[in-house]
């Protein structure tokens with residue numbers, strides 16, 4: 100009996116793995132739910148509230164994709180993944196996409212058999228220390244103990260940066276941001292290092308954010324973006340288009356509030372194509388023509404999502420910086436919708 | 438005999454494979470073997486197919502690539518420029534270190550508690566029972582986390598040992614000016630030799646010749662001492678009088694190593710607070726301490742029960758006979774009871790050692806970079822070679838376990854009842 104159950108489980112696992120490479124779009128539609136890999140909890144990016152509702156910058160992207168594909172931004176199952184488990188979760192088919200502060204790197208894109216479909220946050224790695232330590236530059240961290248999340252790009256950057264600058268340090272490996280936060284708060288490390296956005300989010304969650312500073316050095320490029328499995332181009336197109344639609348919507352001034360009105364009255368053909376009034380763009384990615392409208396309706400365009408989750412009006416208080424539209428001196432640049 | 442020979446010699450029929458008891462067990466074995474092979478073949482085939490579907494290959498080449506990450510506790514030379522294979526070695530040695538120290542401490546605790554639990558002193562006996570029951574019945578992971586939390590929350594930061602610039606007095610001072618327990622590590626004096634004999638290149642790593650010299654002195658002293666004692670026994674058998682050997686034993690066992698230590702300029706380097714941290718001494722990380730203590734205390738509780746069972750297995754007559762011969766209780770325990778009890782104790786003890794070694798992979802919970810943390814953690818994640826890393830890791834744990842059981846089995850056959 101036990102044996103047959105065991106073999107049965109193996110068969111199911113085998114089948115599931117076999118199916119994972121098939122068309123993700125059909126799977127998601129058949130399931131009626133999008134499985135989205137997010138972090139285990141990072142204020143502003145992805146965090147469940149007291150009722151278990153996930154909110155945040157990365158979460159909004161999952162919801163937009165669910166709205167575009169399934170017509171309902173709530174039909175998402177959020178799967179918390181650590182730095183170590185995220186890519187395995189995606190590769191094995193446990194999740195359909197990742198929106199988890201993940202840096203687009205060459206080897207992840209190729210050797211790990213993932214496809215990064217774009218960048219939703221241009222970031223870089225920084226250091227946070229207690230103010231009373233009297234440190235004002237990362238170059239003064241010689242001999243310090245540094246908390247670092249394992250399985251991340253930041254762990255490798257840290258090693259490189261200290262070596263290049265001829266400084267020594269003791270790494271303290273932590274598994275999740277929550278663990279890093281706790282270790283840092285308990286004083287088990289002098290500095291905490293991760294993506295600057297993550298540092299800002301972590302600091303905002305402290306009871307005494309004013310006692311911690313983020314050092315001026317940014318030691319790496321961290322283009323954070325959503326990723327899908329390599330080999331399913333159709334699904335990659337859908338996630339990429341959804342991200343681009345949110346970015347383009349901000350560029351053209353389409354918001355969740357004025358969307359219906361613009362769809363009816365806007366003379367701009369680009370907006371009309373985006374919102375599906377003209378042309379057949381939706382059909383080209385095997386969705387209907389209202390897909391982008393639904394995606395924008397969930398949490399607004401890129402700018403609205405940014406402002407509501409991590410922007411200057413929130414406790415996290417991130418400026419747009421590199422993440423402004425190209426027309427505003429930033430790097431966001433969505434390809435034309437035609 | 439006769440009726441077997443007389444049995445009619447039928448020609449072989451196929452149905453006999455099933456109904457004839459002479460063939461049936463063979464049939465079943467062949468059948469089970471085929472089922473097993475089919476299952477294994479299916480698993481391998483399924484794995485290969487799914488790897489192909491994911492576009493991944495099966496290749497251990499990554500072990501020779503640059504690792505790129507740092508490891509804080511390393512017993513051999515390692516930098517982030519070393520290879521993933523080297524990182525694996527560092528992790529493996531960390532695993533072996535914790536397993537070795539854990540087994541040693543667990544044995545000491547287990548034997549002490551096991552004996553004390555049988556003590557006639559009511560309060561001591563009860564206390565030991567409480568220890569055994571508490572540690573045996575709470576999951577090991579919780580103990581590791583609890584001890585780690587105590588270390589990191591209840592101890593001061595290294596900063597607290599820094600004298601206040603105005604008053605010149607620090608919040609905390611070091612124990613005996615030598616030991617500082619902080620929320621990161623315990624800073625201990627570091628044993629060093631001022632006369633360096635150099636390093637022995639073993640291919641994979643270097644070994645300090647000074648340490649080798651000291652170990653050599655200990656072993657040499659032990660062997661010579663044995664020879665001296667054997668000679669004393671011979672003289673005793675021949676003349677009935679045993680020459681005093683205690684002073685030569687003392688000289689050989691303690692004097693020789695101490696002389697070598699002195700000759701090599703052995704001394705302690707004391708930790709001192711410089712910059713962010715203590716330097717100069719030996720910083721034993723809290724993750725190591727928590728893991729070591731939890732593993733030892735947890736496994737020690739099981740060993741205590743094994744020891745107690747072993748002692749209770751020896752009949753009362755043995756100790757009564759020893760008492761009748763005038764042996765004191767301590768000697769009765771050491772000379773009569775324990776040697777016999779060992780025969781009962783060793784086999785289950787082996788499995789406790791194996792458990793401890795495998796349980797040490799819970800190190801991941803406190804960020805101690807053992808084999809699971811390096812090969813099965815960071816390397817696996819940075820290279821995306823899940824299957825290769827996990828298979829390799831399983832193979833290594835298997836090898837360690839087999840070696841431990843082999844060694845312990847040799848010991849077991851040395852102490853077990855000699856049957857002639």
Ligand SMILES: N[C@@H](CCC(=O)N[C@@H](CS)C(=O)NCC(=O)O)C(=O)O
Pocket residue numbers: 137138139140141180181182199200201202248250251252253274275276277293294296297298321323
């Ligand atoms: N961008 C880096 C680091 C990503 C990362 O782990 N970020 C942290 C802090 S910004 C995080 O999201 N932690 C959430 C968690 O632990 O679940 C990478 O992709 O390797």
